[in-house]
Amino acid sequence: MSRSRMEAFSDGVIAIIITIMVLELKVPHDASWRSLVPIAPVFLSYVLSFVFVGIYWSNHHHLLQVVERVNGGVLWANLHLLFWLSLTPFVTAWMGENKFAAVPVSLYGGVLLGAAIAYFILARSLLAIHAPDSLLATALGADFKGKISMMIYLVAIPLAFVRPWLACLLYVLVAVMWLVPDRRIEKTIAR
């Protein structure tokens, strides 16, 4: 079973998720700079989520480069990941419209954690149908970044109730950590 349609479908869903989030930037009725102030937190929230969804797309792209086959279980592990990503527009808008209040910031972390776990499951379900010395297994390695991310989310989710801005800072930290290019897969392919 080829991976190409799974890629195409994921590209479609992720493209829509990353784009419809911008619909939550409600157009102000006024034409002044000041009228943009109330939507500034929604915009910031949008930028953060754009980066996160972009990271998932980029990682998904890298991951599937070294995949040799998929099966029904992998398709569903992938749909499970897309499900969590599809909740991003909702939590992004909720967090932005409430100016990064405690509960939405915490739930935002919950959705990020859900997506991280789903990505982990997807990687495992792929490893299960590849040889231990396959490109995929070599490229994934110990998945250090993935595990660190999940631990940071687990800290940030309760922290949001005490210091929401600190939880947000942790989310930004995770994003920055991933933006530093992950050369593992590129290197493995090159070799």
Place this chain on the structure above:
Amino acid sequence: MSRSRMEAFSDGVIAIIITIMVLELKVPHDASWRSLVPIAPVFLSYVLSFVFVGIYWSNHHHLLQVVERVNGGVLWANLHLLFWLSLTPFVTAWMGENKFAAVPVSLYGGVLLGAAIAYFILARSLLAIHAPDSLLATALGADFKGKISMMIYLVAIPLAFVRPWLACLLYVLVAVMWLVPDRRIEKTIAR
């Protein structure tokens, strides 16, 4: 005539359907956990529909793997299936916003039945242009699950007026039945 553009177009439409449903999760103005309670049924309804649309995508993917050719009639049978799936966001939102009331639950079953019949027609129109000993014919076989699903919908649609939650349970049952991986096509390809 190649099947690749029919796959690409279907992937696009299904990706949009599965993603725009989340727009019906209206962002609450309040930032409390309690403000999420009213949208809980909309969320449950979304999860159910996400799974159903995911099942259709997965089955569509499997089906087209063994298709050797398509023609104009197949394109329209496919558009007919996409039409029914495109009604999913509407009935999902209606059912969720009315907390699984009788009429919306019944209509939801009607749309599921319409999609099931459309899928059946698509499979028949494909069989009509493939040899009886083709991979497609072998893989589809008696299509036991498809027929059972339609019968369950026919029971659930009137049942919704007496016990809406029982009709919902039947929908969940169908979803679970399909989630158990359908190895027919995978096995046939392997052989």
Place this chain on the structure above:
Amino acid sequence: MSRSRMEAFSDGVIAIIITIMVLELKVPHDASWRSLVPIAPVFLSYVLSFVFVGIYWSNHHHLLQVVERVNGGVLWANLHLLFWLSLTPFVTAWMGENKFAAVPVSLYGGVLLGAAIAYFILARSLLAIHAPDSLLATALGADFKGKISMMIYLVAIPLAFVRPWLACLLYVLVAVMWLVPDRRIEKTIAR
């Protein structure tokens, strides 16, 4: 220059157009059958437009099958067609919400005419870069259906002000004419 990305982009845009139209089916707040009555004309309008956009996708698919090359001019002729199609959700909703009143029905015909002209221009711009004995030229032939459609729209647009339902009937007539499969291109390929 390859045609594949032009196909992919067109598939994406047409998939979105055909799917976002359903967002105009506003979910009623009530859970009764009666609450569906006011949206019945919007639904009918949606079905008509789904069929029209489906016809364009199907014809576009057939047309590009026999295309050997594209250039910058073709890309813009294609974008021009997508522009007219992108106005479909607007006129569909306007016509449906006003129960097929004269002005919206007339404007609906105007958008259909615009799309038909754009399709004609696209076909001409493709013919201009293909040999007169190419598959494309043979398959397109005299384009009888395309010319008839434009003439019917030209009749329907003013007719809408006298008898809106008659104009609608003409639109349905055009749709039915196209649904009867156009075997020209399929036959030409087969030969």
Place this chain on the structure above:
Amino acid sequence: MSRSRMEAFSDGVIAIIITIMVLELKVPHDASWRSLVPIAPVFLSYVLSFVFVGIYWSNHHHLLQVVERVNGGVLWANLHLLFWLSLTPFVTAWMGENKFAAVPVSLYGGVLLGAAIAYFILARSLLAIHAPDSLLATALGADFKGKISMMIYLVAIPLAFVRPWLACLLYVLVAVMWLVPDRRIEKTIAR
């Protein structure tokens, strides 16, 4: 690393951006021609943005034709471009609903400038991983049009506060300049 998924994802995002802009054309409740008058500026704004996004898609298409490889940095340069393009629906609607008032017209130019800079960065990041005598390097050349566009935006952004219509005229000028087909890449490939 192949460029095909980057193309597919970009096609998806650009297709959605170009299509959801039409959702800002709010359907009037009335069925008269007069009811269309208030949305005329939104329509004009939509047409302008459709052309701009179309230009980006067409240029992106041409650019990637001559790309031999991509890497992680290119993926992010591309996502950065998509980010600026994703802001187009917002500024388009704001500008249209405020009848081309000073501040929205200026911000519209800001988003165009952002996209132009992002496109420039994308081209640079591609040049960095291609040989100086590659097709890409030859085809891009001095990128005269790109530099002129940025300079015009830099003039238009402050000018919008004095004469908004003049700034709009400059935007139209840039669009027309790009619509005149850019044969550089086509010619380079032909050679």
